[in-house]
Amino acid sequence: MTRKQRRLTLIGIAGGILAIALGLVLYAMNDTIVFFNSPADIQAKNVRPGTRLRLGGLVKEGTVQRGTDQQITFEVMDAHGAIQVRYRGLLPDLFREGQGVVAEGVLESATVFRADSVLAKHDENYMPREVADTLKKQGHWQGEANAAPKTQ
Incomplete structure (x- = not known):
């Protein structure tokens, strides 16, 4: 050679x-390269409690409850399911019911998610591209006719 x-x-x-x-x-x-998982994804994949992930979807109307010591609970939903989110801290100023959010934290059980951080849209036309694409695929969100989802 x-x-x-x-x-x-x-x-x-x-x-x-x-x-x-x-x-x-x-x-x-x-499985960890995903930007977020919808409630339907989490239920379909049978994610084990204690798993750290991101949960994305819309804040369900009438579910936001503010408790003592900055404790907030609300539900994040998509077209096929909902998961209760527990969060302690200050929410973004633009956090509202019916709005897209992405929460990062730990799944406590099949229906309860403990969030460490909550992200909300930054103006009236913005929705994270991943959230908008998932909601469009499920036929739950169409957005404005002239406003395409923006990226940061």
Whole structure:
């Protein structure tokens, strides 16, 4: 074997090992690359309690309840389900019922989600692209005819 052939063989083996490592990393991250999960996704996937994830959807009308010590509970819904969210802290100024939100936190049970942070839209035309696409696919949100979902 010549020196050039050994060098090419070594480069080929190193490239193969890197490709396998990259494939394993991407496979391990397959379920965590999602920007958010809708209530229907969480119920369909049978996500285990204690799992950290993002929950996205619309705040259900009439479910926002403010308790003592900045404790807030509300429901996030999509066309096929709803999950109660418990959050302690200050909500964004633009948080309202019937509006798209993304909450990040831990699933406590199949129907209760404890949020660490809550994100809301920033103006009257904005809805996160992922939320808008999911709601459009389910036939639950059409948006304004002249306003396309914006990105940040």
